[in-house]
Amino acid sequence: GKGILEAMASGLPVVSADAPNSRCLLVGGETGILCPPRDVQAYANAVAQLANDAPMRRKMGAAARKASKSYSWDAASESVARVYRSFHLG
16 A cells, blocks of 8 residues: 555556555556456556556546545555455455
8 A cells, every 4th residue: 555655646657456455545547557466468558558648647647646645644554454354354
């Protein structure tokens, strides 16, 4: 979670595994791109898409920076912990 928020705060769109912690922080297609965890080609495609589409990269980066301001480190950590607890207890 922390690395995702640091990238977002820096105005970078994030390419991440579609996992509970990243889903709590990212909106796929808006602030970054979520990929199936073991789909290497999906990651490569996402990075290539961002590298080749400067307007999309800038738009996602700006959205990521804006979204990151709504998180404090404590709130983000608690959000991730809640998701993991729900999987563990569910």
